[in-house]
Amino acid sequence: xxxxxxxGAGYIGSHTVVELLESGHEVVVVDNLCNGSEVALSRxxxxxxxxxxxxxxxxxxxxxxxxxxxxxHIDAVIHFAGLKAVGxxxxxxLAYYENNVNGTLVLCQAMEAAGVRRIVFSxxxxxYGSEAPVPYVETTSRGTTSNPYGTSKAMVEKMLEDLVxxxxxxxxxxxxxxxxxGAHPSGKMGEDPLGIxxxxxxxxxxxxxxxxxELTIFGDDYPTRDGTCERDYLHVVDLAVGHLKALEARHESxxxxxxxxxxxxxxxxxxxxxxxxxxxxxxxxxxxxxRAGDLPAFWADATKARDELxxxxxxxxxxxxxxxxxxxxANPKGYEN
Ligand code: NAD
Ligand code: WQD
Numbered sequence: 077x078x079x080x081x082x083x084g085a086g087y088i089g090s091h092t093v094v095e096l097l098e099s100g101h102e103v104v105v106v107d108n109l110c111n112g113s114e115v116a117l118s119r120x121x122x123x124x125x126x127x128x129x130x131x132x133x134x135x136x137x138x139x140x141x142x143x144x145x146x147x148x149h150i151d152a153v154i155h156f157a158g159l160k161a162v163g164x165x166x167x168x169x170l171a172y173y174e175n176n177v178n179g180t181l182v183l184c185q186a187m188e189a190a191g192v193r194r195i196v197f198s199x200x201x202x203x204y205g206s207e208a209p210v211p212y213v214e215t216t217s218r219g220t221t222s223n224p225y226g227t228s229k230a231m232v233e234k235m236l237e238d239l240v241x242x243x244x245x246x247x248x249x250x251x252x253x254x255x256x257x258g259a260h261p262s263g264k265m266g267e268d269p270l271g272i273x274x275x276x277x278x279x280x281x282x283x284x285x286x287x288x289x290e291l292t293i294f295g296d297d298y299p300t301r302d303g304t305c306e307r308d309y310l311h312v313v314d315l316a317v318g319h320l321k322a323l324e325a326r327h328e329s330x331x332x333x334x335x336x337x338x339x340x341x342x343x344x345x346x347x348x349x350x351x352x353x354x355x356x357x358x359x360x361x362x363x364x365x366x367r368a369g370d371l372p373a374f375w376a377d378a379t380k381a382r383d384e385l386x387x388x389x390x391x392x393x394x395x396x397x398x399x400x401x402x403x404x405x406a407n408p409k410g411y412e413n
Contacts, residue, residue: 078102078149082135083156085112087267090120091316097124104148108134115411119264135179145190152194161274165225176228193246196322201254202226211377214333222369240331247329249322254308254337254376256315258396259403266403268410281404284357293344295366300373306341308375311391321385337376338389354397
């Protein structure tokens with residue numbers, strides 16, 4: 077298949093590009109590099125021994141997107157491009173609606189014009205909202221989102237559902253990721269956040285490598301096993317394989333929604349302890365106040381992905397820790413090295 081990967085130079089996109097190339101698909105990446113790196117794409121080529129096409133463009137640029145579809149015979153789109161920082165979205169809501177919602181709108185208009193009606197979209201567990209019963213299951217309706225980032229994901233899901241309702245030739249797969257972490261086992265690709273990491277795993281890795289002094293654990297008075305929040309962390313390579321399975325298993329039109337997670341809740345303290353145990357490096361931490369908006373605990377019911385896509389998360393928490401450290405210790409400054 078010829079697959080257009082938007083946001084393919086980013087964290088999850090670049091790992092998915094590797095899986096696509098290894099499975100024999102042809103890949104065209106469109107990325108504006110606002111949070112991605114061309115080095116990630118060279119590394120993907122190095123790992124797989126195959127080449128891809130890279131177009132530096134913004135998905136909101138209709139002329140550029142039309143040119144991509146005119147120049148390449150695209151069979152399907154995996155759509156990662158977007159902004160993803162929850163805190164920033166509260167401060168700059170319009171940037172999030174512009175990039176995530178309008179960007180997807182322009183992409184779909186270009187797809188429609190080119191007669192390409194197959195899309196796999198990067199959605200998020202955040203669309204379940206704070207009231208959903210745990211574990212989250214796809215039959216639960218979208219809930220009330222608590223920040224513009226989450227709202228932008230819910231809006232795009234709804235837009236894509238409306239598209240299918242209007243034209244049944246569209247095939248839309250909404251993948252709701254839980255907490256992707258880890259890195260490619262080669263140590264050549266991983267997460268490379270700009271500035272201070274918002275997320276737990278890259279923060280732990282940067283403390284371990286000496287870029288930050290200590291981790292602050294946001295609260296230890298939650299109603300959980302050890303008082304810290306629990307999340308469903310899954311290995312980015314498992315997540316990447318999930319995209320491949322979604323692409324290869326779904327041939328029918330319509331909308332399908334899948335949770336991609338392990339089905340296990342892991343606490344913040346568990347995360348720190350496993351990182352230290354597996355990698356034998358210290359991670360100093362202190363406990364601070366709760367972070368606004370954090371839910372105590374949630375994880376996925378991932379049985380639908382298993383039953384319908386034949387996908388299960390295979391890698392262990394220890395794999396996630398070892399692969400994160402292999403990447404971070406070999407690339408202390410990320411792709412800048
Ligand atoms: P990322 O920031 O590493 O990758 C996104 C890529 O999209 C970057 O390379 C960026 O340069 C590019 N991009 C952004 N806006 C663009 C635009 N307008 N035009 C072209 N390129 C653009 O993020 P990621 O962690 O790889 O996430 C990928 C997708 O998965 C995002 O849509 C994100 O919201 C979603 N998601 C991520 C997580 C997570 O925890 N990482 C969880 C759930 C969902
Ligand atoms: C995990 C746990 C923190 C940093 C976010 C988005 C979500 C999705 C994935 C895109 C929480 C704690 C964190 C730190 C800490 N993204 N923590 N110290 O919040 O579950 O999910 O990323 O869709 O929408 O909200 O992930 O990695 O930020 O936090 O104690 O320095 O680690 O409080 O309990 P989160 P996270």
